[in-house]
Amino acid sequence: MRNASFDAMAMSDVPVNLSRRRFMLSSAGIAAGAFVLGLGVPQRSARAEATKLRGTKVPAFLEIRPDSMVRLQSPFVEGGQGTFTAMAQIVGEELDADPATFVVENAPPGDAYVVMDNGMRITGGSMSIRNGYSAMRRLGALAREMLLQAAARQFNVPVEELTTQPGRVVHAASGRSVAYGDLAHEAMSLPVPNPANVKLKEPEEFRWIGAPVPRVDVHDKSTGKVVYTVDVSVEGMLHAAVQHAPRLGMTIQGVRNEDQVRAMKGVHSTHRLPGAFAVVAERWWDAKRAAEAALIDWQEPGPDTTMRVMPADFSTEAFRKELADAHGPGEDAETRGDVVRGLKNAHTVVEATYASQYVNHAQLEPPSALARFNPDGALEVWVPNQAPDMFRADIAKRTGLPVEKIIIHSQMLGGFFGRHFLYETASPYPQAITLAKETGRPVKLIWSREEEFLRDTLRPMAAVRFRGGLDRNGIPVALEAVSATEGPTEGLNNKRGDRLDDSALEGLTGKSYDIPDRRIAQHFVKSPVMLGYWRSVGNSMNDFLYETFLDELADKGHQDPYELRLHLLRDNRRLTTLLKSVADLSGGWKRGPFTAADGSRRARGIGMASPFGSEAAAIAEVSLENGRVRVHEVWEAIDPGKVVNPAIVEAQVNGAIALGLSQVLLEETVYENGMPRARNYDGYPILALNQMPRVHVKIIESGEKMGGVGEPPLPAIPPAVVNAVSTLTGRRIRSMPLSRHDFAS
Amino acid sequence: MELTINGVQHHIDVEPDTPLLWVLRDDLKMTGTKYGCGLAQCGACTVLINGNAARSCVTPVGELGSAAITTIEAIEQDEIGQRVVAAWIRHQVPQCGYCQSGQVMAATSLLKQTPHPTDDDIRAVMVNLCRCGTYNAISAAIHDLAGDVGQEGAKK
Amino acid sequence: MTNRLKKIFAVVIPASTVLAGGTAWFVTRLPASSFENTGSQGEPSAQLMARGEYVSRLTDCVACHSVPGGAAYTGGLKMVTPMGAIFATNITPDRETGIGAYTLADFDRALRSGVAKDGHRLYPAMPYPSYAKLSDDDVKALYAYFMKGVPAVHLENRKSTIPWPLNMRWPLAFWNVVFAPSDVYRPDTSKDAQWNRGAYLVEGAGHCGACHTPRGLAFNEKGTDRHSAAFVSGALIDGWFAPSLRNDANTGLGRWSEDDVFRFLKTGRNDHAVVFGSMTEAFNNSTQFFSDDDLRAVAHYLKSLPGNAQRDGTPWQYEPTQAKALQPAGRQGIPGAQTYMAKCSFCHGADGRGQWEWVPPLAGAASSLVPDSSSSINVTLNGSGRVVAAGVPDSYRMPSYREQLSDRDIADVLTFVRSSWGNRGASVTAAEVKTLRKKTRPADSGVVVLKIN
Numbered sequence A: 001m002r003n004a005s006f007d008a009m010a011m012s013d014v015p016v017n018l019s020r021r022r023f024m025l026s027s028a029g030i031a032a033g034a035f036v037l038g039l040g041v042p043q044r045s046a047r048a049e050a051t052k053l054r055g056t057k058v059p060a061f062l063e064i065r066p067d068s069m070v071r072l073q074s075p076f077v078e079g080g081q082g083t084f085t086a087m088a089q090i091v092g093e094e095l096d097a098d099p100a101t102f103v104v105e106n107a108p109p110g111d112a113y114v115v116m117d118n119g120m121r122i123t124g125g126s127m128s129i130r131n132g133y134s135a136m137r138r139l140g141a142l143a144r145e146m147l148l149q150a151a152a153r154q155f156n157v158p159v160e161e162l163t164t165q166p167g168r169v170v171h172a173a174s175g176r177s178v179a180y181g182d183l184a185h186e187a188m189s190l191p192v193p194n195p196a197n198v199k200l201k202e203p204e205e206f207r208w209i210g211a212p213v214p215r216v217d218v219h220d221k222s223t224g225k226v227v228y229t230v231d232v233s234v235e236g237m238l239h240a241a242v243q244h245a246p247r248l249g250m251t252i253q254g255v256r257n258e259d260q261v262r263a264m265k266g267v268h269s270t271h272r273l274p275g276a277f278a279v280v281a282e283r284w285w286d287a288k289r290a291a292e293a294a295l296i297d298w299q300e301p302g303p304d305t306t307m308r309v310m311p312a313d314f315s316t317e318a319f320r321k322e323l324a325d326a327h328g329p330g331e332d333a334e335t336r337g338d339v340v341r342g343l344k345n346a347h348t349v350v351e352a353t354y355a356s357q358y359v360n361h362a363q364l365e366p367p368s369a370l371a372r373f374n375p376d377g378a379l380e381v382w383v384p385n386q387a388p389d390m391f392r393a394d395i396a397k398r399t400g401l402p403v404e405k406i407i408i409h410s411q412m413l414g415g416f417f418g419r420h421f422l423y424e425t426a427s428p429y430p431q432a433i434t435l436a437k438e439t440g441r442p443v444k445l446i447w448s449r450e451e452e453f454l455r456d457t458l459r460p461m462a463a464v465r466f467r468g469g470l471d472r473n474g475i476p477v478a479l480e481a482v483s484a485t486e487g488p489t490e491g492l493n494n495k496r497g498d499r500l501d502d503s504a505l506e507g508l509t510g511k512s513y514d515i516p517d518r519r520i521a522q523h524f525v526k527s528p529v530m531l532g533y534w535r536s537v538g539n540s541m542n543d544f545l546y547e548t549f550l551d552e553l554a555d556k557g558h559q560d561p562y563e564l565r566l567h568l569l570r571d572n573r574r575l576t577t578l579l580k581s582v583a584d585l586s587g588g589w590k591r592g593p594f595t596a597a598d599g600s601r602r603a604r605g606i607g608m609a610s611p612f613g614s615e616a617a618a619i620a621e622v623s624l625e626n627g628r629v630r631v632h633e634v635w636e637a638i639d640p641g642k643v644v645n646p647a648i649v650e651a652q653v654n655g656a657i658a659l660g661l662s663q664v665l666l667e668e669t670v671y672e673n674g675m676p677r678a679r680n681y682d683g684y685p686i687l688a689l690n691q692m693p694r695v696h697v698k699i700i701e702s703g704e705k706m707g708g709v710g711e712p713p714l715p716a717i718p719p720a721v722v723n724a725v726s727t728l729t730g731r732r733i734r735s736m737p738l739s740r741h742d743f744a745s
Numbered sequence B: 001m002e003l004t005i006n007g008v009q010h011h012i013d014v015e016p017d018t019p020l021l022w023v024l025r026d027d028l029k030m031t032g033t034k035y036g037c038g039l040a041q042c043g044a045c046t047v048l049i050n051g052n053a054a055r056s057c058v059t060p061v062g063e064l065g066s067a068a069i070t071t072i073e074a075i076e077q078d079e080i081g082q083r084v085v086a087a088w089i090r091h092q093v094p095q096c097g098y099c100q101s102g103q104v105m106a107a108t109s110l111l112k113q114t115p116h117p118t119d120d121d122i123r124a125v126m127v128n129l130c131r132c133g134t135y136n137a138i139s140a141a142i143h144d145l146a147g148d149v150g151q152e153g154a155k156k
Numbered sequence C: 001m002t003n004r005l006k007k008i009f010a011v012v013i014p015a016s017t018v019l020a021g022g023t024a025w026f027v028t029r030l031p032a033s034s035f036e037n038t039g040s041q042g043e044p045s046a047q048l049m050a051r052g053e054y055v056s057r058l059t060d061c062v063a064c065h066s067v068p069g070g071a072a073y074t075g076g077l078k079m080v081t082p083m084g085a086i087f088a089t090n091i092t093p094d095r096e097t098g099i100g101a102y103t104l105a106d107f108d109r110a111l112r113s114g115v116a117k118d119g120h121r122l123y124p125a126m127p128y129p130s131y132a133k134l135s136d137d138d139v140k141a142l143y144a145y146f147m148k149g150v151p152a153v154h155l156e157n158r159k160s161t162i163p164w165p166l167n168m169r170w171p172l173a174f175w176n177v178v179f180a181p182s183d184v185y186r187p188d189t190s191k192d193a194q195w196n197r198g199a200y201l202v203e204g205a206g207h208c209g210a211c212h213t214p215r216g217l218a219f220n221e222k223g224t225d226r227h228s229a230a231f232v233s234g235a236l237i238d239g240w241f242a243p244s245l246r247n248d249a250n251t252g253l254g255r256w257s258e259d260d261v262f263r264f265l266k267t268g269r270n271d272h273a274v275v276f277g278s279m280t281e282a283f284n285n286s287t288q289f290f291s292d293d294d295l296r297a298v299a300h301y302l303k304s305l306p307g308n309a310q311r312d313g314t315p316w317q318y319e320p321t322q323a324k325a326l327q328p329a330g331r332q333g334i335p336g337a338q339t340y341m342a343k344c345s346f347c348h349g350a351d352g353r354g355q356w357e358w359v360p361p362l363a364g365a366a367s368s369l370v371p372d373s374s375s376s377i378n379v380t381l382n383g384s385g386r387v388v389a390a391g392v393p394d395s396y397r398m399p400s401y402r403e404q405l406s407d408r409d410i411a412d413v414l415t416f417v418r419s420s421w422g423n424r425g426a427s428v429t430a431a432e433v434k435t436l437r438k439k440t441r442p443a444d445s446g447v448v449v450l451k452i453n
């Protein structure tokens, strides 16, 4: 869902801790608004930015209308994670305005909206709330202060005599009050007070922060009123569709029937783009059919291509074998003690290879972009994105236009899960811009679902060779994990950095179990697949790999997996509490197999994860139905430190559980002959309602530093399910998805 | 060709094999009905045709004749639809919202046919995909409308 | 049609080996050609070339002799058999790797007798038993087109991977004697010209029997013309059941009018059906390019072939049997009904009637009525390839359900479909689904139209 390195910078106020994370979103170009995803970021600028006070240009964010409705420009993009509501809660808390009176929109790019402590602006990494929290509170407080000052003038009383009630300034002494809407005009033209002098509320005073405030967008989303990028329409607009080369890197050699395509109903024009053929028409349906109708001869790329080229013989099956056979010492990512000695002295050594699969984002809104060149030379682009400044900088680079001439409209996202970062080959906006230029009219390009499945970036695949050492009591004392994989950041940069990609290994690294000798390493294996960030990134697979191997170790050592985890976490109060909470939530740990009330044989499994600054533990209860795994119940405890909106947290936990289950039960992107086998949901099923278990959520506010919420509930789910299935079947399962395993016998 | 959508007659000039979805979205600019797959797989494009849930991406307009089409834009004018929307708000169902036009239409159709759906009925009929995983909230909202607490919504 | 013949010779070879035992003279002799000693033809006229190109559409050479993305007629199509694979050959006029050195007589012998220039016998994957009926004029036109109208491409043929002795081809000579007709089409003077033209196209150039005629023990077509009741009476080929093209009310064209047949072959669809399975390729590359007169002739002729009421049973009639069963409460007790509603009904309708000519009905469809359920299973597992009519791809296509539905689910839903609305095809077992699942692949969601020049 983000560049995993973002939150290293994000989590540390000052100084930025660059040592834990490897790649990052460069903040070098912040002054110019130019975010660049790249290698080797100068530390200096990040640190300098981090110390500046952000988000203080109040009028850029807030408009208070005469009816006292508050229009807030959100620095974070809404895509279902509830950030708009949380922003309204946080700002509203300090502003003293009911979140229900807020209208929240996506802010344009620009320095003013760079609010995160780390000097970046992206929506991802489950960072919006935790890293925007302090700035957005300050913003609300500053605005309130300005309203108080305006009221002081109006009432001609000292500002100290004034207080606020939601939406009003009150002068208790005289019994007078005035609505924010009546003060706004004057207030917003006052200079912004010195942020150092505004006082923030004490948490005990909170009215909205921490409450299950209803979301601001639910009515519109329940009645089809929200305008996503695919829905935007402007005067004189044409519609476009493309047919991509079947394999990345190929280009058009010829179009056998271009005249005929041009003559098809509704077609305005045809266009040859790098690696794609486009049709522009009056209606998208006509464009799509014409684009499909084009009979194109594709040619292989030349030897000088700088692109990642998909070879004609690439298959995921062969690649999985290649990864599993890729023996090598690997490069250390995390070490403790001496794993060689630990394994040598162990009473028993357990060795196994576990594997993960490629997966698609499969967000329900297909990618699209609308581009319009205005008479004044400006370029407007409507584009789904998780980082408007990065997109603007990229468009500036592509078009040669100065950033001031580029207007980015960030619409609501129809799901993202990491899909809308700057993925060069996976985004329609460069094509839309070219088409708008070539036609001289605004063009909205939508990728059909088939084109999306062809060009989406994928969550990496990995094969991890584990070696675990047990002492004579069956307790793990040494653990080595060498992951043959390529990280998403390495993939995006199409090369290795000089150090490891943290987003490849997180979830193997960062485990809190007290195993004295351990070593986590990466054996880099490049693949031709375009990689991307997928909700919970490295953790989405690595916690599965680690936590299922941990169960294998437990079994080999004749330990109960729950008791073993408690033992390995005995000195960690936060995680012990978490683990016990999830067990309590499920009515007490009960592994099974046992017979349920309906007569089915069931078992439970457990998984834990520490992603994105939060902690999560889950228990899943499964049975087999006609040879397929059915998940009946999921209990999950999550500790994000502090919570802004428990209702949203619970919704996010439900959503993350659904995605985690979808991955572990069903999903796998299969390539054959260099092409994905599935081009729509028919061949790439995702979780449906009748596969959704009952979900029980426990939110723990440990008071630790605030962590993320959107991604953290996911990684514990796959291992909880697979551990349950292993218990139920007595078979050790070492890969996802479960639909590839035959449980019929 | 004449189409009756939300009680209003529209004259449109398209090939009869054009999917209703694209007539709604591009000709009539009614974009509440979503495109997700174009292959009858996701349900984002669900509308009501004579009160029954239909997937507009696989509904050729030439087949519609004088059928009464209801889209999400008019859902609150429908008595049951209005209750569904209210329940969706009570249960805070949507996340990204992209699938929700279709979910609301499907739920409305279910409740028209089966005023008191059981868990099994909900599982059988609510087959639209939601990548955000709002399924339990959907079930809870429908149970709420059916006048029972239901099993699916149970939490904590 | 690309793969439709690939299974044939797999059986032919061992079967014909049994027949071996004749003299070397017989098996190595070159059959006669009517163009023996015909000298060089000189530059063919544009008219002859155009006719040749048209005949190539009728005979659908491209279906086997091109692969998607490859140059026209350079061969390469892999036909996998239990004994190994063979590859269709380069038939461009390249002198070394193609047929550039072929005289008209050589060409004729390959086309109508199945004997290559060097004397080796072609596998009857090449439908020469049907092409034998081609007229001399059509052969001449085809030759002119292949020599001068098709660009020569130097591309070596790929060797078959069938091991010795199964790769010996001379036994095929005996197979030919027994099974392959060796005479050009002779008009039936009791019929009108349109009928005779239709017969020529169906029995000869169009080689419809290659898929639609059941085969005997030696994998020979059980009938090669209208004199046999077995001719185009429906056959299982390559995982698809090619239905009867005779006047069988249920499993054939009995309920179709001549105009229905015409429209089906011209546009790929009509009220009864949409082309799917192997027929998609035959339609995309061949039948739609027939002239209207020729298609009407085909329809006219096919409608003259009597059905077999005994085999076919009483004609299907729609029965609204399932309306109630498909209500949410009712369907949960009926295997397959829930899957039908969740996966099938949005396109094919809760009433099974489909949506006019865009989505075919399942009620009364031949695939729902024939005893053999292969086509039902195959299309459900793998979806349909794109039907491209007059250059425009279909608006609606059948998705693939192999990843969503288990063998049991598919067996249940198809059993439901094949027993609803008056349908009475046999029920489907999970084992049948399992077998086909292994042998087949999902259809391509993109447009595949083979290059012809």
Ligand code: FES
Pocket (backbone or CB within 6 Å): B034, B035, B036, B037, B038, B039, B040, B041, B042, B043, B044, B045, B046, B055, B056, B057, B058
């Ligand atoms: S868009 Fe119609 S079902 Fe997905």
Ligand code: FES
Pocket (backbone or CB within 6 Å): A080, A364, A414, A415, B094, B095, B096, B097, B098, B099, B100, B129, B130, B131, B132, B133, B134
């Ligand atoms: S709410 Fe996002 S897809 Fe359903």
